[in-house]
Amino acid sequence: MAEEMLDALDRAGVRLTGPRRKLAALIERREGHFTAADLLKDAGRRRMGIGRATVFRLLELLSEQGLVERIDLPDGTHAYIPCEPTHHHHLVCLNCGATTDVDDCGIEAVTREAARRSGFKIEQHRLELFGRCPDCRSAN
Amino acid sequence: MAEEMLDALDRAGVRLTGPRRKLAALIERREGHFTAADLLKDAGRRRMGIGRATVFRLLELLSEQGLVERIDLPDGTHAYIPCEPTHHHHLVCLNCGATTDVDDCGIEAVTREAARRSGFKIEQHRLELFGRCPDCRSAN
DNA sequence: AGCACATATGATACCGAGTATCAATAATGC
DNA sequence: GCATTATTGATACTCGGTATCATATGTGCT
Numbered sequence: 045m046a047e048e049m050l051d052a053l054d055r056a057g058v059r060l061t062g063p064r065r066k067l068a069a070l071i072e073r074r075e076g077h078f079t080a081a082d083l084l085k086d087a088g089r090r091r092m093g094i095g096r097a098t099v100f101r102l103l104e105l106l107s108e109q110g111l112v113e114r115i116d117l118p119d120g121t122h123a124y125i126p127c128e129p130t131h132h133h134h135l136v137c138l139n140c141g142a143t144t145d146v147d148d149c150g151i152e153a154v155t156r157e158a159a160r161r162s163g164f165k166i167e168q169h170r171l172e173l174f175g176r177c178p179d180c181r182s183a184n
Numbered sequence: 185m186a187e188e189m190l191d192a193l194d195r196a197g198v199r200l201t202g203p204r205r206k207l208a209a210l211i212e213r214r215e216g217h218f219t220a221a222d223l224l225k226d227a228g229r230r231r232m233g234i235g236r237a238t239v240f241r242l243l244e245l246l247s248e249q250g251l252v253e254r255i256d257l258p259d260g261t262h263a264y265i266p267c268e269p270t271h272h273h274h275l276v277c278l279n280c281g282a283t284t285d286v287d288d289c290g291i292e293a294v295t296r297e298a299a300r301r302s303g304f305k306i307e308q309h310r311l312e313l314f315g316r317c318p319d320c321r322s323a324n
Numbered sequence: 325a326g327c328a329c330a331t332a333t334g335a336t337a338c339c340g341a342g343t344a345t346c347a348a349t350a351a352t353g354c
Numbered sequence: 355g356c357a358t359t360a361t362t363g364a365t366a367c368t369c370g371g372t373a374t375c376a377t378a379t380g381t382g383c384t
Contacts, residue, residue, distance in 0.1 A: 058331080058332085059330095059331060059332065059379085059380050059381070060380075061331090061332060061333080061379070061380065062333095062379080062380090063332080063333070063334090064332090079370085080370070080371080081369085081370080093334080094333090094334080095333065095334035095335070096334080096335090096371090097333080097334065097335085097371090097372080097373090098332080098333060098334070100370085100371060100372075101332080101333090114260075116256055118308055118310075120254075122370085133298075135298060135302050135304050135306070137304065138307065138308075144302050144304070146298045146301060146302060149294055149297040149298060149301070150290070150293055150294045150297060151291075151294055151311075153290055154289055154290045154291055154294060154311075155313060157289040157290060158273075158275060158286045158289060158313055159315070161286060161289070162275050162284050162286060162317075162318075163317070163318035163321075164275050164277065164284070164313070164315045164316060164317055164318065164321075165315045165316045165321055166275070166313050166314070166315040167278065167314055167315040167316065168258055168278075168313075168314040168315070169311065169312065169313045169314065170258075170310075170311070170312045170314075171291075171294075171309065171310070171311045171312075172309065172310045172311075173295060173298055173304070173306050173308075173309045174306070174307055174308040174309065174310075175299070175304045175305045175306040175307040175308070176304060176305045176307065177302075177303070177304055178302075178303035178304065181303075181304075181305055198360080198361090199350085199351050199352070199359095199360060199361065200351075200352095201350070201351065201360085201361060201362080202350080202351090202362095203361085203362070203363090204361090219341085220341070220342080221340080221341080233363080234362090234363080235362065235363035235364070236341095236342090236363080236364090237342090237343080237344090237362080237363070237364085238361080238362060238363070240341085240342060240343075241361085241362090244342095262341090
């Protein structure tokens with residue numbers, strides 16, 4: 045997955061620098077969603093001497109490439125999650141933070157109906173689902 | 185609508201203070217979504233001497249009562265919109281910021297399908313629709 | 325391999341949204 | 355009307371993210 049990110053960065057025409065490689069590896073090791081601060085802490089623990097700004101810059105690049113997405117948790121905080129660069133939605137475990145992507149299973153119809161009722165022309169949508177992942181469901 | 189807010193605050197058992205009344209009126213006058221800073225500026229322009237903290241405190245109260253909701257715009261900023269206290273979703277005009285509420289027109293089925301595919305137990309969902317409102321569509 | 329150049333870096337300072345604190349003030353119940 | 359208690363505004367703070375800028379480092383070229 046770190047490969048995937050580096051490939052995407054390469055394709056995007058930016059440089060494959062040391063900090064970027066290291067951060068990609070750190071993101072790979074993460075499970076579930078994470079914050080910029082999490083990454084920074086990871087980097088700090090390993091004495092990687094990576095600057096705050098660099099972390100945000102990489103997250104921005106990755107998010108432009110669709111490999112990472114910023115989501116807003118129900119508690120108001122926000123986090124980043126690694127994901128596929130195609131259009132999709134997220135399912136987030138409220139317990140452990142694990143995420144999976146789900147693709148449009150019928151939202152088209154919903155947006156069409158909403159457009160009809162409101163007179164709006166709908167151009168974008170965002171659907172976020174929150175719940176318990178299979179592991180957390182069976183864990184207690 | 186300001187009435188509605190004041191009623192709700194009353195029902196919630198908090199005091200109907202001057203600043204709260206004034207802010208409710210300011211919210212009523214707003215069209216589309218607004219930020220805490222917008223309200224603060226409105227209040228400042230009218231020399232109402234309302235503190236920053238008070239604005240945030242009221243927005244929090246109203247949001248607890250479901251009369252206001254904080255949404256994240258596609259451009260990453262976030263804003264508040266007045267709305268009905270029932271479960272619903274938002275349709276936001278990308279041009280003028282106007283919003284309307286739409287109720288679940290078939291999302292249940294979508295979440296059920298996503299749950300089936302993923303094994304998650306879905307407990308909450310959030311759907312946001314962005315587009316052009318009827319006015320902005322005809323305006324150009 | 326070496327070099328020039330543009331791009332990326334980390335430090336620092338900054339910004340904007342939101343929260344904590346706290347003494348002063350005002351809404352409510354009696 | 356008055357005591358009580360919630361609320362207020364000022365101030366300082368936190369936290370996520372961005373701007374700046376001199377220094378360092380990938381990259382394309384030879």
